[in-house]
Amino acid sequence: xxxxxxxxxxxxxxxxxxxxxxxxxxxxxxxxxxxxxxxxxxxxxxxxxxxxxxxxxxxxxxxxxxxxxxxxxxxxxxxxxxxxxxxxxxxxxxxxxxxxxxxxxxxxxxxxxxxxxxxxxxxxxxxxxxxxxxxxxxxxxxxxxxxxxxxxxxxxxxxxxxxxxxxxxxxxxxxxxxxxxxxxxxxxxxxxxxxxxxxxxxxxxxxxxxxxxxxxxxxxxxxxxxxxxxxxxxxxxxxxxxxxxxxxxxxxxxxxxxxxxxxxxxxxxxxxxxxxxxxxxxxxxxxxxxxxxxxxxxxxxxxxxxxxxxxxxxxxxxxxxxxxxxxxxxxxxxxxxxxxxxxxxxxxxxxxxxxxxxxxxxxxxxxxxxxxxxxxxxxxxxxxxxxxxxxxxxxxxxxxxxxxxxxxxxxxxxxxxxxxxxxxxxxxxxxxxxxxxxxxxxxxxxxxxxxxxxxxxxxxxxxxxxxxxxxxxxxxxxxxxxxxxxxxxxxxxxxxxxxxxxxxxxxxxxxxxxxxxxxxxxxxxxxxxxxxxxxxxxxxxxxxxxxxxxxxxxxxxxxxxxxxxxxxxxxxxxxxxxxxxxxxxxxxxxxxxxxxxxxxxxxxxxxxxxxxxxxxxxxxxxxxxxxxxxxxxxxxxxxxxxxxxxxxxxx
Numbered sequence: 009x010x011x012x013x014x015x016x017x018x019x020x021x022x023x024x025x026x027x028x029x030x031x032x033x034x035x036x037x038x039x040x041x042x043x044x045x046x047x048x049x050x051x052x053x054x055x056x057x058x059x060x061x062x063x064x065x066x067x068x069x070x071x072x073x074x075x076x077x078x079x080x081x082x083x084x085x086x087x088x089x090x091x092x093x094x095x096x097x098x099x100x101x102x103x104x105x106x107x108x109x110x111x112x113x114x115x116x117x118x119x120x121x122x123x124x125x126x127x128x129x130x131x132x133x134x135x136x137x138x139x140x141x142x143x144x145x146x147x148x149x150x151x152x153x154x155x156x157x158x159x160x161x162x163x164x165x166x167x168x169x170x171x172x173x174x175x176x177x178x179x180x181x182x183x184x185x186x187x188x189x190x191x192x193x194x195x196x197x198x199x200x201x202x203x204x205x206x207x208x209x210x211x212x213x214x215x216x217x218x219x220x221x222x223x224x225x226x227x228x229x230x231x232x233x234x235x236x237x238x239x240x241x242x243x244x245x246x247x248x249x250x251x252x253x254x255x256x257x258x259x260x261x262x263x264x265x266x267x268x269x270x271x272x273x274x275x276x277x278x279x280x281x282x283x284x285x286x287x288x289x290x291x292x293x294x295x296x297x298x299x300x301x302x303x304x305x306x307x308x309x310x311x312x313x314x315x316x317x318x319x320x321x322x323x324x325x326x327x328x329x330x331x332x333x334x335x336x337x338x339x340x341x342x343x344x345x346x347x348x349x350x351x352x353x354x355x356x357x358x359x360x361x362x363x364x365x366x367x368x369x370x371x372x373x374x375x376x377x378x379x380x381x382x383x384x385x386x387x388x389x390x391x392x393x394x395x396x397x398x399x400x401x402x403x404x405x406x407x408x409x410x411x412x413x414x415x416x417x418x419x420x421x422x423x424x425x426x427x428x429x430x431x432x433x434x435x436x437x438x439x440x441x442x443x444x445x446x447x448x449x450x451x452x453x454x455x456x457x458x459x460x461x462x463x464x465x466x467x468x469x470x471x472x473x474x475x476x477x478x479x480x481x482x483x484x485x486x487x488x489x490x491x492x493x494x495x496x497x498x499x500x501x502x503x504x505x506x507x508x509x510x511x512x513x514x515x516x517x518x519x520x521x522x523x524x525x526x527x528x529x530x531x532x533x534x535x536x537x538x539x540x541x542x543x544x545x546x547x548x549x550x551x552x553x554x555x556x557x558x559x560x561x562x563x564x565x566x567x568x569x570x571x572x573x574x575x576x577x578x579x580x581x582x583x584x585x586x587x588x589x590x591x592x593x594x595x596x597x598x599x600x601x602x603x604x605x606x607x608x609x610x611x612x613x614x615x616x617x618x619x620x621x622x623x624x625x626x627x628x629x630x631x632x633x634x635x636x637x638x639x640x641x642x643x644x645x646x647x648x649x650x651x652x653x654x655x656x657x658x659x
């Protein structure tokens with residue numbers, strides 16, 4: 009990776025690759041800045057990588073020219089070659105830093121200073137050896153003929169580069185679920201380009217192609233990943249709503265502590281009607297400019313977003329949390345002043361709220377729904393805390409829940425989401441679980457844990473159950489489902505549904521109507537429901553089993569079970585509760601886990617592990633010979649259309 013063995017004269021024509029490379033890097037630097045891609049940790053890492061590459065090429069050109077001219081300036085030669093080797097050795101660590109920035113996982117290293125030191129140690133050794141080479145001759149030296157010569161330990165440069173390259177590849181593989189396929193492919197191409205340049209130049213030292221290959225790799229990253237059209241909103245230059253959702257998804261996935269200043273202009277619709285579209289956009293541009301200036305003034309180093317429709321966001325990392333309330337107060341003060349647009353004083357009625365994530369909100373759907381709700385909250389002029397606001401909203405929501413459910417059934421606001429289930433043996437997605445979702449106009453997404461118990465008390469659960477079953481059957485009967493190659497869809501039955509008289513006949517009527525075979529469905533019953541000593545449950549399960557239906561026991565391990573009753577019921581699959589995955593690395597619970605798995609296998613039942621979120625969890629439960637895996641490592645529950653695309657692209 010570290011240049012040619014410049015002993016004797018190198019033909020000047022070989023610098024053509026370097027000249028091309030420095031032109032490419034210069035263009036990338038200028039365009040990155042002009043495209044306003046200078047905000048955010050990822051963008052800063054990319055610019056740093058470009059700067060390191062530019063300096064590497066600069067010193068390379070300088071060094072080769074000195075060699076070509078046969079110059080006798082020993083000091084200049086040492087500076088040029090040393091600069092080249094130092095900055096070139098930094099290139100691969102900066103590549104790794106860029107990959108880490110893409111995963112937004114820097115916060116996971118804050119408490120691991122020893123690990124950070126060990127990670128940087130190879131580079132520190134190389135830089136130290138290079139800088140001291142004029143005295144030791146270990147990495148390189150200038151001989152009596154003023155020629156550049158590789159030193160005894162020059163190969164350590166290649167070893168160091170290989171260490172960081174392997175580290176980057178491993179990190180990429182372990183966090184691959186956080187990347188789009190296009191991004192993974194782009195990084196792979198970039199790595200391959202660099203490796204090709206290294207190998208060619210190592211075996212053909214007179215062909216100075218390595219820097220050109222590095223420039224090509226950076227150009228690939230710029231075109232395929234550093235794409236402003238995917239992140240920047242045109243009018244304000246802030247990151248747009250799709251970027252916000254993706255960044256928040258990553259933050260929630262990695263459990264990164266963040267604090268969000270939410271700025272919602274509640275009279276946005278009136279402002280647009282008053283000013284017209286063009287002038288309204290000018291007004292939003294002014295708000296964005298205030299945000300940028302405030303961010304710099306308070307040194308928040310926040311990610312700034314324009315979600316459109318008068319919704320703006322500051323996202324601040326943990327180390328700058330103490331400045332957030334002051335910044336929010338200042339932003340609130342600014343928004344109370346009149347904005348002058350086209351010689352017209354415009355008043356913006358603005359709700360400012362601070363949310364701590366993941367404490368207050370821990371998923372993207374709830375975050376977006378809360379933002380919509382903030383738009384409708386009466387103006388007070390004070391800064392609001394999301395934690396207090398959520399408590400008030402929850403109280404109001406529970407008070408209205410019966411009406412919300414009835415309205416959702418009438419207006420078709422329920423939706424069925426699907427979460428894929430992976431087969432370890434088949435190494436493909438085997439099935440999926442159907443999950444009910446409710447998005448209310450006022451309260452946004454409402455968790456099933458909230459509305460299902462209410463529906464069970466009111467009796468609405470039967471209508472909800474029929475809705476889910478019919479949606480799933482319609483999906484199974486569709487042509488798009490037949491192309492996915494799935495074995496079945498799992499459908500949950502609540503406690504109340506299990507007690508329903510003639511449940512078996514009711515379910516079979518729905519299946520017959522859609523032309524769905526019983527083996528294409530798998531009914532899930534919770535451990536709690538299975539433990540209830542009601543004859544109706546046993547009768548329903550027996551009838552359905554006789555009709556060809558199969559059953560799964562869900563949430564196994566969540567409470568005190570009547571094991572005698574459970575083992576008598578004809579379950580084919582046991583689904584381990586996410587408690588086992590959350591505490592999988594606890595030594596004592598590890599013993600419980602292994603004994604539980606052995607017990608289930610002894611009963612000749614198959615296992616689905618729920619809540620798998622990392623590659624480590626996947627490997628552990630695969631090694632324990634659990635048949636199926638379900639969790640965010642593969643996918644969260646997603647709407648039908650997204651689910652179809654996911655399975656198609658994963659096959």
